[in-house]
Amino acid sequence: MKRVVIIGSSCSGKSTFAKQLADKLAMTYIELDQLHWLPDWAERPDPEFRALVDKVSAAESWVIDGNYSVARDILWPRATTIIWLNHSFELVLYRAVTRSIYRTSTKKPLFAGNVETFRHSFLSLDSIILWVLKTFHTKRARYANLLTSNELPGINIIELSGQKQVDAFLDNVKVR
Template sequence: MHDRLDPAPLAGQRVSVIGSTGSGKTTFARTLAQRRGIPCVELDALHWGPNWTMPPTDEFRARVAEALSGERWVTDGNYSKVRDVIWGRADTLIWLDYPLPVVFWRLTKRTLRRIVTQEELWGGNRETWRGQFWDRDSLFLFLLRTYRSRRRTFEALIASPEYAHLTVVRLRSPRAADRWLARV
């Protein structure tokens, strides 16, 4: 695992972008896919239905497998229930491993923008003040509960023989990510 600024990892044709909630996975994945001229598969769009409903696990896995059946793609997200499908097929893993204050600030800006503009998300859903700031399912609480453990989990998974085939690019700041993308 290492930070890289050389374009070698982009020789990969199947890229998974991971990171904490609010780190900018979707934006990074879209930018990378656009620059490479390959499809971008947003996992949240395959996962969330109307009223924030989730599909059964087998249905979600089937959706992801079908969406990633092509030879070239970039996807974003950390859904453990499909990790084996994604990482098993991916050749490159890009980890946006930013410090907690950076991610918290990015999540705050994104959430406020979505609430104020009433941006429609997957399945027609929208974020609300109550849902994001006073609900037990708040992404802020989720971030605080999972930040450290998720980093440990990613480190262990990346080091496991099962995923030794992956080229791993660990970017530790938005500036490093921007520099890396600039070379694409």
């Protein structure tokens, strides 16, 4: 595992898992959300985002988390391993709600200093909870198709379903 991409639905635990894996492997951790989001929840233009992804993924080793299809053609061919956190809808929805409650109550700054508000998280059409409800099943089917296609030669594909599998995987990773 020299260059690892972590994918999964929103709120599947990609960032937490990727940070832990990068720490165990003593590798650089890169969060695509950090590259994508600008202040006031503005999205970085695709050409700028792709240029940043191209730059950071040119390194010898890394663990990157994120699902941005606009950068998939850059990241996936460079990856040696893709790990899919394929959790149940119930777990992901639970995490979306609890994460939103936590973030709105703590006002913890996120990417580019953005802060989740109660209104944005629970009363907006841009709510992460609504996003999970609208995209979970479609993304799951898309990943299943992408990861079983013959378009990823030489890339180790690992699917982890449920927190027990995630924990067991991390427990078995050899620390560098």
